[in-house]
Amino acid sequence: MAEEFAGPADRPLDVTSRLQAALDHLQDGRPSDAEGLLRITLAEVPRHPDVLNLLGVSLQMQARPEDAIPYLAQAVSLQPESGMYRANFGAALALAGRGRDAAAELERSLELRPDNPIAKRNLGVVLAGMLRGPNAIPELERATGLAPDAPEPHLALAHAYLEAKRGHEAAEAASRALAQTRISPKQAEQAAFLRDAARGGSPDRAPAAYxxxxxxxxxxxxxxxxxxxxxxxxxxxxxxxxxxxxxxxxxxxxxxxxxxxxxxxxxxxxxxxxxxxxxxxxxxxxxxxxxxxxxxxxxxxxxxxxxxxxxxxxxxxxxxxxxxxxxxxxxxxxxxxxxxxxxxxxxxxxxxxxxxxxxxxxxxxxxxxxxxxxxxxxxxxxxxxxxxxxxxxxxxxxxxxxxxxxxxxx
Ligand SMILES: C[S@@+](CC[C@H](N)C(=O)[O-])C[C@H]1O[C@@H](n2cnc3c(N)ncnc32)[C@H](O)[C@@H]1O
Structure with missing residues (x-):
C-alpha cells in the first residue's frame, strides 16, 4: 500500500510511487530527472526524510555535494538512527573535501549498519585521504580492511610504512595498491615509485603528478x-x-x-x-x-x-x-x-x-x-x-x- 500524504488541494499524494520513480531515474543514470521530480515532491512534503535523502543522493550523483549536504543533513536530523542516510551524508561530505566530518558520519553509519559495503569502502578511502605518518599506521591498516579493493588506503599505508622505515611492508602495501583493478594511471605511477623506493631502488625521478x-x-x-x-x-x-x-x-x-x-x-x-x-x-x-x-x-x-x-x-x-x-x-x-x-x-x-x-x-x-x-x-x-x-x-x-x-x- 503506497504511503499517502495530503497534497496541495487535499488530493492524496502518492509519495511512495514518486520515490520509486525517482529511484528508477537514478538507477537508469538520470539524476537530474530524479532531482526535478523530488523537488516538486519536497515542495509538497517538505519534511519527508526519504525525499530529502533521495534528493541529496540525486545532487551527489551530479557531482554537487555542496548542494546535497543540506538535504542529507536534514534527513539525518529527522531520522538519526538511519545508517543509510548517514552513509549518504558521509559520502557527500567526503566528496566536498570535509574528511573529518565525513569520517565521523561514516563511523556512526557503520555502528548502525555494520554490513553496509559502500559505507565501509567510503570510510576506508576517507581515512586514507586524511591520515599521514607512522602514527597513523594502525588506522590505515584498518582502512585497507574496510576498502580492500580501493588503491588509496594501500598507497597511504605504503607511505606511512616507508616513513616508519618499514621498507618490506611498504613495498608489499605498494604492490597491493598496484594489484587493484581500479587503480588510476597516476596512482599506479606513484605506487610503483613507492615500491621501488621501499626496495632500495633508485628510480630516475619522482613522478611529476606526485x-x-x-x-x-x-x-x-x-x-x-x-x-x-x-x-x-x-x-x-x-x-x-x-x-x-x-x-x-x-x-x-x-x-x-x-x-x-x-x-x-x-x-x-x-x-x-x-x-x-x-x-x-x-x-x-x-x-x-x-x-x-x-x-x-x-x-x-x-x-x-x-x-x-x-x-x-x-x-x-x-x-x-x-x-x-x-x-x-x-x-x-x-x-x-x-x-x-x-x-x-x-x-x-x-x-x-x-x-x-x-x-x-x-x-x-x-x-x-x-x-x-x-x-x-x-x-x-x-x-x-x-x-x-x-x-x-x-x-x-x-x-x-x-x-x-x-x-x-x-
Ligand atoms: C621544496 S620546494 C622549494 C621551493 C623554492 N625553490 C624555495 O626555495 O622555497 C620545491 C619546489 O620544486 C618544484 N618542483 C619539483 N620538481 C619539479 C619539476 N620537475 N618541474 C617543476 N617544478 C618542480 C615543486 O613543485 C616545489 O614547488
Whole structure:
C-alpha cells in the first residue's frame, strides 16, 4: 500500500510511487530527472526524510555535494538512527573535501549498519585521504580492511610504512595498491615509485603528478612550516654564494622550482628580469602574489627547458628542488644551453650517506653525491665556480646537510 500524504488541494499524494520513480531515474543514470521530480515532491512534503535523502543522493550523483549536504543533513536530523542516510551524508561530505566530518558520519553509519559495503569502502578511502605518518599506521591498516579493493588506503599505508622505515611492508602495501583493478594511471605511477623506493631502488625521478600534488596540498602551509618550524635557509645560503661570485647585475634570472617565491626573494637583487617555473599551480599562485616575478611558468621543467631559446639567462637557481629528481644528467643537459656563456647554475643538493652516488630516502627525496654531479656537469661544459656545505633545514629534529654548488657555463 503506497504511503499517502495530503497534497496541495487535499488530493492524496502518492509519495511512495514518486520515490520509486525517482529511484528508477537514478538507477537508469538520470539524476537530474530524479532531482526535478523530488523537488516538486519536497515542495509538497517538505519534511519527508526519504525525499530529502533521495534528493541529496540525486545532487551527489551530479557531482554537487555542496548542494546535497543540506538535504542529507536534514534527513539525518529527522531520522538519526538511519545508517543509510548517514552513509549518504558521509559520502557527500567526503566528496566536498570535509574528511573529518565525513569520517565521523561514516563511523556512526557503520555502528548502525555494520554490513553496509559502500559505507565501509567510503570510510576506508576517507581515512586514507586524511591520515599521514607512522602514527597513523594502525588506522590505515584498518582502512585497507574496510576498502580492500580501493588503491588509496594501500598507497597511504605504503607511505606511512616507508616513513616508519618499514621498507618490506611498504613495498608489499605498494604492490597491493598496484594489484587493484581500479587503480588510476597516476596512482599506479606513484605506487610503483613507492615500491621501488621501499626496495632500495633508485628510480630516475619522482613522478611529476606526485610532486605536483604534494606541493599543491602543502602550498598554504609551506612558508610557515619551512621558515617558521624547520629553519629553512637554502635560498639565503645560495644568495650568499651568488654574492661572492660577483656576477654582472641586470641580466635575466630563472628560479627553477620557484615554489612560493622564497628563492625568488633572494634572486631578485641579481636579476633585471626574473622568471619562475614550477609544476605546482598552488605554489605558483602564492609566488605570483609576491609581485617579484616578471613571468611565471607552470610546467615540468624537464619538458619545458628544452623548448626555451638558448643563452637566455645569466643565472638559473634551483633551491631545494633537485631532490625530486634522481638522475640529474637530463637537468644539467637542459639547463646548460639556456645559460649565457659565463652564466651560472646555482643549486642545492642533499648530502647522501657514504655509498651509492644517488640515494632515495624514506621521505621520498633524492640525495646526490656532489663530486659525481660536478663530474657529469663538466662533460656538458659547466665548470665548478663555488661549492659549500651547510645545514639547510631541520627534519624530524635533525639538520639536513646539503651541498651548495655553482656551475659556470664556458
Ligand atoms: C621544496 S620546494 C622549494 C621551493 C623554492 N625553490 C624555495 O626555495 O622555497 C620545491 C619546489 O620544486 C618544484 N618542483 C619539483 N620538481 C619539479 C619539476 N620537475 N618541474 C617543476 N617544478 C618542480 C615543486 O613543485 C616545489 O614547488
Amino acid at each position: 610532486v605536483r600534488e604534494l606541493f599543491d596540498v602543502y602550498a598554504q602551509h609551506f612558508d610557515a612550516e619551512l621558515v617558521g618550524k624547520l629553519a629553512y635557509r637554502t635560498p639565503e645560503l645560495l644568495g650568499r654564494m651568488l654574492e661572492r661570485l660577483a656576477l654582472p647585475a641586470g641580466g635575466a634570472a630563472l628560479d627553477l622550482g620557484c615554489g612560493t617565491g622564497l628563492s625568488g626573494l633572494v634572486l631578485k637583487p641579481f636579476a633585471g628580469r626574473l622568471h619562475g617555473a614550477d609544476i605546482s599551480a598552488k605554489m605558483l599562485e602564492l609566488a605570483g602574489r609576491r609581485g617579484i616575478y616578471d613571468e611565471l611558468f607552470e610546467c615540468d621543467f624537464l619538458d619545458w627547458l628544452p623548448r626555451l631559446k638558448p643563452c637566455q639567462y645569466g643565472i638559473v637557481l634551483a633551491a631545494d628542488v633537485l631532490n625530486y629528481i634522481g638522475e640529474l644528467s637530463p637537468v644539467l643537459l637542459a639547463v646548460a644551453p639556456v645559460l649565457e656563456p659565463g652564466g651560472v647554475f646555482a643549486f642545492s643538493l642533499e648530502k647522501p650517506e657514504p655509498g651509492a652516488p644517488v640515494q632515495l630516502t624514506s621521505a621520498l627525496r633524492f640525495q646526490h653525491d656532489a663530486d659525481a654531479v660536478i663530474e657529469a656537469a663538466r662533460a656538458l661544459g659547466l665548470e665548478l665556480a663555488a661549492r659549500g656545505e651547510a645545514e639547510m633545514r631541520m627534519e624530524a629534529g635533525k639538520p639536513v646537510i646539503g651541498t651548495l654548488l655553482a656551475l659556470r657555463r664556458h
